[in-house]
Amino acid sequence: MLQILFRRLLLVIPTFIGIVALTFFLIRLAPGDPILLIAGEHGVSAERYAELQQQLGYDRPLFIQFIDYLWQVLHGNLGLSVVTQTPVLEEFTSLFPATLELSLIAMLLAVLIAIPAGVMAAVKRNTIIDHSITTISLIGYSMPIFWWALLLILLFSVNLGWLPVAGRLNFLYDIEAVTGFMLIDTLIANDRGAFVDALHHLILPAIVLATIPLAVITRMTRSSMLEVLRQDYIRTARAKGVSEFSVIFKHALRNALIPVITVIGLQTSILMTGAILTETIFSWPGIGKWLLEAVYRRDYPVVQGGVLLIAGLVILVNVLVDMLYVLVNPRLRQ
Amino acid sequence: MRSNRVAIAALLLLITMIICAVLAPFIVSHDPNEQYTSVLLSPPFWVEGSHADFILGTDDLGRDMLSRLIYGARYSLFLGLAIVVIALFSGVLIGAVAGMKRGIIETVILRLMDIMLAIPAILLAIVIVAILGASLINAAIAVSIVLLPHFVRITRAAVITELNKDYVLASQLDGSKGSRLFFQTLLPNISSPLIVQSTLSFSNAILDIAALGFLGLGAQPPTPEWGTLLSTSREFIELAPWTVTLPGLAILITVLASNLLGDGLRDALDPRIESST
Numbered sequence: 001m002l003q004i005l006f007r008r009l010l011l012v013i014p015t016f017i018g019i020v021a022l023t024f025f026l027i028r029l030a031p032g033d034p035i036l037l038i039a040g041e042h043g044v045s046a047e048r049y050a051e052l053q054q055q056l057g058y059d060r061p062l063f064i065q066f067i068d069y070l071w072q073v074l075h076g077n078l079g080l081s082v083v084t085q086t087p088v089l090e091e092f093t094s095l096f097p098a099t100l101e102l103s104l105i106a107m108l109l110a111v112l113i114a115i116p117a118g119v120m121a122a123v124k125r126n127t128i129i130d131h132s133i134t135t136i137s138l139i140g141y142s143m144p145i146f147w148w149a150l151l152l153i154l155l156f157s158v159n160l161g162w163l164p165v166a167g168r169l170n171f172l173y174d175i176e177a178v179t180g181f182m183l184i185d186t187l188i189a190n191d192r193g194a195f196v197d198a199l200h201h202l203i204l205p206a207i208v209l210a211t212i213p214l215a216v217i218t219r220m221t222r223s224s225m226l227e228v229l230r231q232d233y234i235r236t237a238r239a240k241g242v243s244e245f246s247v248i249f250k251h252a253l254r255n256a257l258i259p260v261i262t263v264i265g266l267q268t269s270i271l272m273t274g275a276i277l278t279e280t281i282f283s284w285p286g287i288g289k290w291l292l293e294a295v296y297r298r299d300y301p302v303v304q305g306g307v308l309l310i311a312g313l314v315i316l317v318n319v320l321v322d323m324l325y326v327l328v329n330p331r332l333r334q
Numbered sequence: 335m336r337s338n339r340v341a342i343a344a345l346l347l348l349i350t351m352i353i354c355a356v357l358a359p360f361i362v363s364h365d366p367n368e369q370y371t372s373v374l375l376s377p378p379f380w381v382e383g384s385h386a387d388f389i390l391g392t393d394d395l396g397r398d399m400l401s402r403l404i405y406g407a408r409y410s411l412f413l414g415l416a417i418v419v420i421a422l423f424s425g426v427l428i429g430a431v432a433g434m435k436r437g438i439i440e441t442v443i444l445r446l447m448d449i450m451l452a453i454p455a456i457l458l459a460i461v462i463v464a465i466l467g468a469s470l471i472n473a474a475i476a477v478s479i480v481l482l483p484h485f486v487r488i489t490r491a492a493v494i495t496e497l498n499k500d501y502v503l504a505s506q507l508d509g510s511k512g513s514r515l516f517f518q519t520l521l522p523n524i525s526s527p528l529i530v531q532s533t534l535s536f537s538n539a540i541l542d543i544a545a546l547g548f549l550g551l552g553a554q555p556p557t558p559e560w561g562t563l564l565s566t567s568r569e570f571i572e573l574a575p576w577t578v579t580l581p582g583l584a585i586l587i588t589v590l591a592s593n594l595l596g597d598g599l600r601d602a603l604d605p606r607i608e609s610s611t
Contacts, residue, residue, distance in 0.1 A: 018449040023461075030465040138597075142589040144541055146548045147564060147582030150571060154579075158572050273454040277545060291457070292549065295464040307461055311452045318452075 008322055012315055019311045020070050023304045028062070030300060078305035083297055088305035092287060097180025098168060099279070099286030103271045105202055106209035111264065114214050115257075118221025122229060122256075123248055133218065140215030145274060149208045149281045156204060163204050166283035170197050205282045209274045213267040220263040224256040258329050265321025269314050341598020344591040348411075351588065355407040363387070364398035366405040366558050371396050375574040393563075393577050394570050402558035403584055409559040410540050410588060413474050417539040418532050420478040425485020426528065430516050432486065433493030440490070447483040455480045455538075456545055463551045470543075470559065473552035477542045481535045488531055492524035526603040533596035537589040544585050560585050 035052050036044070044052065053059045057068060072079070078088040121133040156163045168182050169175065173194040175185050183202070186195040228234065229252055237251050238244075275288035283289070287306065294302035354361060364370075370392060377384045378391040378399070385392070390399040432443040450458065462476035493516070496502055505519040546552035547561025555566050560581045567577035 014445055015448050015452060018445055019452060022449055022453075026461060026465060031467070138593060139586070139590060142537065142541075142586060142593050144544055144561075144582055144585045144589070146545060146561075147578075147585065150564070150568065150578050150582070154571055154575055269452075269454045273456040276454075276456055276460070277549070280549065292460065295460055295551075298464070303461060303464060307453060307457060310454065310457060311449075314452050314454065 004326065005323055008319060012319060015315060016312060017070065019308060019315075020073055021066065023307050023311075024066050024069055027300050027304045030298075073308065078308065079301040081294075081302045082299045083294075083302075088302050089309075091290065091302070092306065092309050094180075095285060095287050095290050098182075098284060099275050099288060101181045101183065102202065102205055102209060102278070102284060102286060103275065105206045106271065106274075107213060107264075107267065109206055110210040110214040110217055110267075114217035115221050115260070118218045118260075119225055119248065119253060119256075121218070121222045122225035125226065130222075134222070137215040137218040140211050141219070143211055143215075145208050145211055146277045146281060148211060149204070149278060152204050152207060153281075164201050168198060168201050168285060169194065170201075173197060205278050205284055208281075209271065209278045212270055212274060213264075216267065216270070217260060217263060221256065221260050224259045225252060228252045228256040258325070261328060262321060262325055265317055265324070268317040272310050272314065338598060338602065341595050341602070344594035344598070347591045348588070348595065351407055351591075352411055354404055355411050358401075358404050358408060362398070362401035362404050364401045366401040367397060367556055369395045369397055375570065375577075377574070378576050378580075381576070390580060391574070391576050393567060394574070397556075399577065399580055402563060403560070403580060406558040406560045406563060406581065406584065407588075409470065409553060409557065410543060410585070413470070413543055414536050414539040417474050417478045417481065417543070418536050420474075421481040421535060421539075422485055422528065422532055424478075425482045426489045426521075428482075429486040429489025430493055430520075433490040433497070434512075434516065443486065444490070447486050450480070450483045456542060459542055459546060460549070460551060463546060468551045468554065470547075470553040470557065473543055473546040476546070477539050480542065481538060484531055484535065485528065488527050489524065492527060493520055496520050496523055530596055530600045530603060533592055533599055537592040537596065540585065540589055540592070 035049060035056065035058060050059075057065055060068075076089060078092075080087055081091060084091070117133050117137070121130045124130050153165055157165045164170070169186075173186075173191065175182070175189050175191065175194055178185050178188050182198040183195065186198050229248075234247060234252055237247050242251070272288070275286060276292055277288070278284065279286045279288035280292055287310070291303065291306040291310075293299075294306060364387075370388075373385050373388060373392050374396045375394055376388050376392040376396075379389045381391075388398050388400070390403065392398055393402070428443060432440040453461075459473070459476040459480050462479060463472050466472035466475065497520075501523075502515070502519060505515060510519060543552055543559070544561030544564070547559045548565045550565060553559035553562045555562055563581040564578060567574070567581070571578050
């Protein structure tokens with residue numbers, strides 16, 4: 001088993017270097033001279049241009065520049081934002097908790113609803129319950145979430161006035177950032193009003209972000225459960241007189257969840273995609289909004305570093321999911 | 335059987351939409367960009383105060399919503415098709431090379447696809463558009479690049495499985511090799527998973543194009559592409575909710591129909607997976 005994991009980890013290295021290379025060369029294809037961009041609109045003299053070129057290393061061969069960039073990345077140096085002059089990694093780490101908090105709540109919401117719904121649909125196969133759950137999850141799966149977000153805003157914020165439209169917290173509250181998780185920070189500050197307010201701000205973005213994973217996990221749980229319920233050992237359990245509840249939740253669900261775990265892990269990529277749209281619509285101060293703004297401003301170091309960090313995160317989670325898969329699947333454990 | 339009927343209904347719906355899109359100039363009564371300044375933000379027919387000439391209402395510049403939606407279908411549907419065709423053809427070619435040549439070429443191709451899959455789809459598309467510049471064509475290129483790896487992987491896996499079968503050996507003994515072996519012998523036998531993947535990619539393509547349009551990175555106003563319609567009407571959500579609900583509904587229905595068709599095709603073409611409905 002250790003050997004499988006080790007080989008899996010080794011494969012990560014070329015993939016990661018590949019991503020560094022892809023982002024590095026993609027950004028070099030972008031129009032516009034990066035030196036002129038840094039020097040500003042007023043233009044530069046030829047001497048100053050050469051000086052900047054040398055200072056930034058643009059006078060060296062592209063391949064050497066790449067090796068240098070890779071070396072810097074491995075040392076945690078992703079360069080400075082052209083706009084704010086702050087290190088990219090620093091900006092990322094300060095905004096990442098907002099995205100993580102939103103993603104975790106959304107994922108929790110999705111899993112808590114999807115697994116019972118999927119089990120229910122499989123157990124009540126071909127009944128009205130099954131058809132309703134399958135139809136709703138297919139609609140959720142097909143949903144343009146940016147439109148879904150606007151619909152929810154229209155209903156809950158504009159018409160009913162129940163929930164806020166944007167941000168993480170009303171500006172009336174001043175909460176010290178300890179963990180970066182607003183729900184935890186407001187609890188640490190022992191400010192009940194702020195906690196409730198933060199929760200209110202979370203509801204709509206979390207629902208929007210949870211929609212696609214919810215649909216995908218429901219569909220997966222259902223089909224995995226149907227697969228397992230057909231197996232001989234389930235028939236044996238029933239023949240032995242094991243109660244139906246026990247057959248479903250103790251015998252079937254445990255095995256049915258194995259592929260579901262993989263699917264849950266694969267949602268990281270979907271969550272990051274969703275975060276870009278959701279954060280932009282709800283003005284959620286996370287990395288999705290940050291990255292999109294960097295694209296608008298042509299802040300290439302941020303785009304390059306941000307893509308790298310998000311891709312690294314996706315790879316990391318995939319490896320963790322693979323490990324978890326080996327741990328929960330007894331057939332792979334020996 | 336039920337799944338088959340639903341899939342056929344979805345197919346008919348898509349065909350109807352394509353016909354409407356093709357015949358748009360003969361169907362609509364207004365030019366999609368004509369501004370009727372006397373009927374700004376007129377509501378659709380089911381709301382009081384609607385205008386008989388504009389059954390789905392007008393937008394903030396007095397343009398007919400129905401005409402814009404029907405013209406918008408041209409962008410979403412045809413771009414969706416074009417994107418899938420590009421991704422399918424290049425994906426099948428690259429996948430076939432990987433599956434038939436094996437060795438170092440295969441490794442390089444597979445690693446490259448892994449890299450592309452590690453970057454979230456919309457993010458990769460956004461970066462590509464940021465580099466190429468925001469336009470509908472560039473958005474389409476970006477989305478076809480994003481969809482490519484799935485076709486490469488499916489083709490490669492299918493080619494490797496088929497290469498071990500007797501009929502392929504027979505064809506090889508008959509002197510068939512290279513591209514002839516692939517196109518004449520292998521391709522017809524690996525087409526089922528590719529057809530299913532194409533249908534599902536079609537719905538992804540429509541969603542991604544609309545998302546890029548919504549973010550201002552795809553089609554530019556006044557192009558009536560559905561995602562662009564949503565982003566421009568967003569600020570009128572309180573005043574004229576129909577300008578937001580209708581384009582989104584159009585996207586949802588199209589994507590839903592193509593997903594239903596994809597599910598139905600998978601059930602029909604892949605006997606190994608027992609019908610899931």
